[in-house]
Amino acid sequence: xxxxxxxxxxxxxxxxxxxxxxxxxxxxxxxxxxxxxxxxxxxxxxxxxxxxxxxxxxxxxxxxxxxxxxxxxxxxxxxxxxxxxxxxxxxxxxxxxxxxxxxxxxxxxxxxxxxxxxxxxxxxxxxxxxxxxxxxxxxxxxxxxxxxxxxxxxxxxxxxxxxxxxxxxxxxxxxxxxxxxxxxxxxxxxxxxxxxxxxxxxxxxxxxxxxxxxxxxxxxxxxxxxxxxxxxxxxxxxxxxxxxxxxxxxxxxxxxxxxxxxxxxxxxxxxxxxxxxxxxxxxxxxxxxxxxxxxxxxxxxxxxxxxxxxxxxxxxxxxxxxxxxxxxxxxxxxxxxxxxxxxxxxxxxxxxxxxxxxxxxxxxxxxxxxxxxxxxxxxxxxxxxxxxxxxxxxxxxxxxxxxxxxxxxxxxxx
Numbered sequence: 001x002x003x004x005x006x007x008x009x010x011x012x013x014x015x016x017x018x019x020x021x022x023x024x025x026x027x028x029x030x031x032x033x034x035x036x037x038x039x040x041x042x043x044x045x046x047x048x049x050x051x052x053x054x055x056x057x058x059x060x061x062x063x064x065x066x067x068x069x070x071x072x073x074x075x076x077x078x079x080x081x082x083x084x085x086x087x088x089x090x091x092x093x094x095x096x097x098x099x100x101x102x103x104x105x106x107x108x109x110x111x112x113x114x115x116x117x118x119x120x121x122x123x124x125x126x127x128x129x130x131x132x133x134x135x136x137x138x139x140x141x142x143x144x145x146x147x148x149x150x151x152x153x154x155x156x157x158x159x160x161x162x163x164x165x166x167x168x169x170x171x172x173x174x175x176x177x178x179x180x181x182x183x184x185x186x187x188x189x190x191x192x193x194x195x196x197x198x199x200x201x202x203x204x205x206x207x208x209x210x211x212x213x214x215x216x217x218x219x220x221x222x223x224x225x226x227x228x229x230x231x232x233x234x235x236x237x238x239x240x241x242x243x244x245x246x247x248x249x250x251x252x253x254x255x256x257x258x259x260x261x262x263x264x265x266x267x268x269x270x271x272x273x274x275x276x277x278x279x280x281x282x283x284x285x286x287x288x289x290x291x292x293x294x295x296x297x298x299x300x301x302x303x304x305x306x307x308x309x310x311x312x313x314x315x316x317x318x319x320x321x322x323x324x325x326x327x328x329x330x331x332x333x334x335x336x337x338x339x340x341x342x343x344x345x346x347x348x349x350x351x352x353x354x355x356x357x358x359x360x361x362x363x364x365x366x367x368x369x370x371x372x373x374x375x376x377x378x379x380x381x382x383x384x385x386x387x388x389x390x391x392x393x394x395x396x397x398x399x400x401x402x403x404x405x406x407x408x409x410x411x412x413x414x
Contacts, residue, residue: 022060024050027116029071038068038123069131071119076138078118082106083145093407095149096169097196103173104192111185120174122321126240146170150407157412161397163385168401169199171378172371178322178337179344179370194364198371202405203351205359208298210396210403210411212306215289217282227278234275234320238380247271272320273332279319280339283308283376287346297354301347302403305372309395312379313386322377344369371402 028049032041043064047057061067086099109115124135146166153159172195183191232253236245250271290304312318322340347369354360379398386394393414400411 021050021052025052025057025060025067026071026074029067030074030117030119033068033071033119033123034117038072038119039126041068043067065128065131068119068123069127069135072121072124072127072135073138075118075121076135076142079142080145083142083149086149087145092150093200096199096406099146099149099169100173100192100196100199103176104188107176107180108185108188111181111188117177143167143170155412158409160385160389161400161409161412164382164398165401165406167378167382167385168375168398169406172199172374175322175370175374175377179341191367194367195371198363198368198402199406201361202400202403202408203301203360203363203368203372204403205298205354205361208296208302208359210302210400212299212303213293214310215286215293215303215307217285217289217307217311230271230275230278231318233271234279234318237272237275238318238321269329269332273336275320276336276339280336280343282311282319283343284346286311287343287350291350296359297350297357298359301350301354301360302399304347304350305376305399305403306395308376309379309398310391312376313383313391313394318380318383319376321380340373344373347372368402375399375402 025046028046029041031049032045036045041064043054043057046067047054050057057067061070082099082102085102086095089095089098106115110117121139124139125132127135143163143166146169147159147162149169150162150165153162180188180191229250233245233250236250236253239245240249286304286307290300290307293300293303308319322336344366348365351360351363351365351368355362355365375398382394382398386398389397396414397411400408404410
């Protein structure tokens with residue numbers, strides 16, 4: 001047996017100190033990324049958060065890009081570790097329940113100050129090669145393992161449905177921090193239970209069938225050309241993040257000069273605000289038209305959801321993802337979050353009316369509405385998946401994940 005020496009003890013202590021300092025830097029980098037985006041993060045800010053000087057940070061990470069990539073890899077590794085634990089359960093429902101519980105436990109520890117938040121993954125596509133390929137490979141592995149929570153499949157339709165389910169579960173756990181702070185920590189268990197109820201059993205009342213009306217959201221442009229400009233900007237910001245979508249790239253997308261950009265807007269922040277307003281106005285318009293539909297509140301709600309998913313899957317007119325919020329000034333960011341919360345409350349109102357008439361299950365409408373917001377917000381990333389099948393089928397399959405629950409196979413058999 002090898003006897004530890006004083007030199008080996010010192011080496012081990014040095015290794016522990018190195019890892020502890022590195023972990024602290026990664027946690028600080030994640031915090032900075034979540035507030036300012038990866039491109040907005042600076043060594044000086046990270047060093048300040050850890051109580052070091054900038055030179056000390058560069059001892060661990062030579063470039064800012066290396067630090068951002070390490071923070072993202074830490075998130076991906078943590079997600080895979082939680083998914084591995086969830087896979088120990090026997091059934092798909094128990095696995096999803098375990099994965100949700102692990103995420104809720106983590107958020108509770110963060111709230112108590114016992115742990116730092118992960119770096120959000122919205123800027124992965126804006127990273128540089130060769131890091132980008134490595135990180136996107138890690139994200140695909142997370143997605144693959146999440147899909148495996150439902151086990152192996154024997155048909156293409158079931159694989160497609162499980163892909164939609166995996167995306168909805170991941171996006172809901174990513175969306176949780178945006179609204180969980182409205183609950184007291186001792187209510188987290190209740191939130192977890194009610195959200196899992198929506199995951200397991202959906203929103204639709206007994207006997208409710210999927211036959212939505214895709215609503216007409218067309219309208220005259222107040223300023224010719226502006227709509228195309230905002231759509232191009234929205235697509236790029238969704239794909240590259242707020243800081244990754246430069247004014248030059250947006251102008252190039254439309255084959256116009258940067259001067260044309262400033263004809264429409266005074267600054268880039270104005271652009272993101274205008275994109276958000278256009279997206280929120282589109283959602284509010286769909287909700288208003290859905291409420292005006294005849295029939296049950298289930299029909300009104302399903303028509304609204306189907307219409308907005310159709311918008312997200314269409315190449316012409318996506319909605320801006322909330323991931324761009326991290327690049328905005330705090331005051332503007334809070335105003336956008338407030339508008340988002342207003343939209344969620346409107347969904348909740350439609351559900352409560354539906355519960356009253358019996359066309360919608362007795363769910364916690366406020367929590368179910370936030371789950372719907374996550375689905376609606378993230379559907380843009382599923383355009384490639386949706387393009388492999390008729391649009392109507394893609395909308396129905398993706399919507400079924402929450403409308404009928406994550407373990408209802410009717411849309412794979414339809």
